Amino acid sequence: MAVMFRVLGPFSASLDDLPIDVGGPRPRLLLARLIVARGATVSVDALLESLYDGDPPPRATGTLHSYISTLRRLLEPGRAPRSPSAVLINRPPGYALGAHWLDAAEFTRLAGEGAHDEALRLWQGTPYEEFADVPWLRPEIERLEQACLGVREQRLAAAEPAPHVVAELESLARAHPLRESLWEALARALYRLGRQADALDALRAARRHLAEELGLDPGHGIQRLESMILTQDAALGEMVSRPVVELTRPPVKQERLVVGRSGQLERLAELAARVEGGRTGLAVVSGEPGIGKTWLAEEFARGREADGWLVAWGHCHEMSGAPPLWPWQQIVRDLAGRVPPDPAGSGALGLLLDDRAREEHAEAGEARFRLHRAVVGYFAALAADRPLLVVLDDLQWADAASLGLLADLARLQRGRVAVLITVRSGEGTGAMYDALAMVARGDALRLPLAGLDPGAVAELSGLDEAHAGALAERTKGNPLFIRETLRLAADEGLSRALSTVPEGLADVLRQRLFRLPEPYRAVLEAAAVAGDAADALLLAEALGEGTRLVEEALTA
The missing domain is CATH 1.25.40.10 (Tetratricopeptide repeat domain)
Incomplete structure (x- = not known):
C-alpha cells in the first residue's frame, strides 16, 4: 500500500489515493518534521522541541509515543501486531520516515527532467500552508518556493x-x-x-x-x-512582428470572421448602449473549445476601444502555479498603468497592484472586503470619465479568490462598467458556478455559442454548397475544427481532410476526452465503434448502463 504525502499547499496524507485524517495539528506537525528530515533519524528530544516550540510539558514523551502509535495504525492498517513499521521506523535515539511518495520530491524529479508544466501542476498553494509560521519549517518552505520560482522562470524563458x-x-x-x-x-x-x-x-x-x-x-x-x-x-533572435495568433481564430481574413456571429455582436452592442447610458452591464459567452468565445470578446472589445472606452483583459490560466487573483492583477495593473488610482485609495488595492503587499493586523474576511470594495470604487472612478469594459477570459480556470471578487463585483458595481466573461460549457468548479449564479442575478446577457450553420460555413470557407455542407457536418460548425480541416485540405485535398482527423484537432479532442469521467469515456469509445448509427438505447444495453448516463455522455 502506497503512503502519500502532499506538502505543496495544505498538508495532507493518503493511502493508495484515499485521504487519511491523521488528526490534529501536532500529529500533522510530527509528520512534517520527519518529512523534512528526508529519511534521517530525528531524536525524541528534537521531535519534542519541534512539536512544543522548545517548551514540552512534563508528559510530552508519552504523548509523542501515542501519536506515533496512532499514525502507524492509520498509515499501515494491514501491519501485523508487534511487527516493525515500514513507515514510522523506530531507530534510536528517535524515529525516521520510511518508504513514501512525496509531491515535493516528485516536483524535484519532474523539474530535473524539464517537465516544467507537470511539475508546476503539483502546486496547490504555499508549502506546508497551515504551518507557514513555524520557525523551523521556514527554511524548507523558502527552499521549495525558490525552487518553484526557478521552474516558472525556466518555463517562461523557454x-x-x-x-x-x-x-x-x-x-x-x-x-x-x-x-x-x-x-x-x-x-x-x-x-x-x-x-x-x-x-x-x-x-x-x-x-x-x-x-x-x-x-x-x-x-x-x-x-x-x-x-x-x-x-x-x-x-x-528575430523580433516577432505581432502576437502569436490564438488557436481559436480561423485562418481567414479578418473581415470574414463576423460570419455567423453578427446576431451576438448586435446583442452585445445593445448592452454597450445601456452601459453608455449609465447602467452596469454583465455578459457571459459560453461554448465548447474552439467555438469562438475569445474571438467574439475580442471583436466586441475592439469596437469599444474604437468608441473611446477603456478596455482591460484578465486571462485565467489552466496551469497551476499562477498566484491568487491573477486575472484581476492583470486587469488592475493594466488600468493603473494608464489611469493611476487615487493615492488615498490605492493602498486598499493591495496585491492587485504590488505582489509584495500584505494585509497586516486584519482578519482574512476583513481584508477581502476592503479589497473588493477598493476594486469596485476604482472601476467606478474610471467609468466616471469614460465607459469601462473588463474581460475575464476562460473563467473555468479561475481561482477561488478571483471568483469571489467577480461575485462581489457583479453585486456591488455601479456606473458605466461592462464585465464580459468567456467560459467553456460543462467545465469549472462549484465555486465558479456560484459566481456565475451571482452574475446571473445582475440581469446578465447570456450568449451560448453554437456551431456555424452550413450557409455560414460556405461563406467562411469559400466552398460550394455541397462541400460546405459536408464540412459543416464533419466539424459541427466549430470554427477551430473548420480551420484545422481546411489547413489539412490545403495539403492533402478536401476529400482526405473530410475523412481524417487533423493532428492539431486530435490533440484538442484527446484533451477533452481525458477530462471526462471514466463512465463517459467508455460510452464514447463504444459510440466511436458504432459510428453514426450509434443509438442511446442500444449503447445502454450493450454497456449495461442507464440510458440517462449514455445520453449525458453523448452530449458532453
Missing part, C-alpha cells in the same frame, strides 16, 4: 514570446525585484515582441532596484544584454 508570457514575467519580476535573471528574461521577451524601449526600461528598473535596496550595480548578464538590445544584436 517559451515563445507572447503578451501573456510578458505579463507573467512582469509579475514575477515585481515580486522578486532583486532576481536579475527574471529582468533579463522579461527584457528578452519584450525585445522579441518588438518592444525595444520597454525592454530597456525593464533593465533600468532592475538597475534601480539593485542600487536602492543593495547599493549594487547589476551583474554582467544585465549589462551585456542592455548592450545587445541597443545594438539589436542578432544573437537575441
Whole structure:
C-alpha cells in the first residue's frame, strides 16, 4: 500500500489515493518534521522541541509515543501486531520516515527532467500552508518556493514570446525585484515582441532596484544584454512582428470572421448602449473549445476601444502555479498603468497592484472586503470619465479568490462598467458556478455559442454548397475544427481532410476526452465503434448502463 504525502499547499496524507485524517495539528506537525528530515533519524528530544516550540510539558514523551502509535495504525492498517513499521521506523535515539511518495520530491524529479508544466501542476498553494509560521519549517518552505520560482522562470524563458508570457514575467519580476535573471528574461521577451524601449526600461528598473535596496550595480548578464538590445544584436533572435495568433481564430481574413456571429455582436452592442447610458452591464459567452468565445470578446472589445472606452483583459490560466487573483492583477495593473488610482485609495488595492503587499493586523474576511470594495470604487472612478469594459477570459480556470471578487463585483458595481466573461460549457468548479449564479442575478446577457450553420460555413470557407455542407457536418460548425480541416485540405485535398482527423484537432479532442469521467469515456469509445448509427438505447444495453448516463455522455 502506497503512503502519500502532499506538502505543496495544505498538508495532507493518503493511502493508495484515499485521504487519511491523521488528526490534529501536532500529529500533522510530527509528520512534517520527519518529512523534512528526508529519511534521517530525528531524536525524541528534537521531535519534542519541534512539536512544543522548545517548551514540552512534563508528559510530552508519552504523548509523542501515542501519536506515533496512532499514525502507524492509520498509515499501515494491514501491519501485523508487534511487527516493525515500514513507515514510522523506530531507530534510536528517535524515529525516521520510511518508504513514501512525496509531491515535493516528485516536483524535484519532474523539474530535473524539464517537465516544467507537470511539475508546476503539483502546486496547490504555499508549502506546508497551515504551518507557514513555524520557525523551523521556514527554511524548507523558502527552499521549495525558490525552487518553484526557478521552474516558472525556466518555463517562461523557454517559451515563445507572447503578451501573456510578458505579463507573467512582469509579475514575477515585481515580486522578486532583486532576481536579475527574471529582468533579463522579461527584457528578452519584450525585445522579441518588438518592444525595444520597454525592454530597456525593464533593465533600468532592475538597475534601480539593485542600487536602492543593495547599493549594487547589476551583474554582467544585465549589462551585456542592455548592450545587445541597443545594438539589436542578432544573437537575441528575430523580433516577432505581432502576437502569436490564438488557436481559436480561423485562418481567414479578418473581415470574414463576423460570419455567423453578427446576431451576438448586435446583442452585445445593445448592452454597450445601456452601459453608455449609465447602467452596469454583465455578459457571459459560453461554448465548447474552439467555438469562438475569445474571438467574439475580442471583436466586441475592439469596437469599444474604437468608441473611446477603456478596455482591460484578465486571462485565467489552466496551469497551476499562477498566484491568487491573477486575472484581476492583470486587469488592475493594466488600468493603473494608464489611469493611476487615487493615492488615498490605492493602498486598499493591495496585491492587485504590488505582489509584495500584505494585509497586516486584519482578519482574512476583513481584508477581502476592503479589497473588493477598493476594486469596485476604482472601476467606478474610471467609468466616471469614460465607459469601462473588463474581460475575464476562460473563467473555468479561475481561482477561488478571483471568483469571489467577480461575485462581489457583479453585486456591488455601479456606473458605466461592462464585465464580459468567456467560459467553456460543462467545465469549472462549484465555486465558479456560484459566481456565475451571482452574475446571473445582475440581469446578465447570456450568449451560448453554437456551431456555424452550413450557409455560414460556405461563406467562411469559400466552398460550394455541397462541400460546405459536408464540412459543416464533419466539424459541427466549430470554427477551430473548420480551420484545422481546411489547413489539412490545403495539403492533402478536401476529400482526405473530410475523412481524417487533423493532428492539431486530435490533440484538442484527446484533451477533452481525458477530462471526462471514466463512465463517459467508455460510452464514447463504444459510440466511436458504432459510428453514426450509434443509438442511446442500444449503447445502454450493450454497456449495461442507464440510458440517462449514455445520453449525458453523448452530449458532453
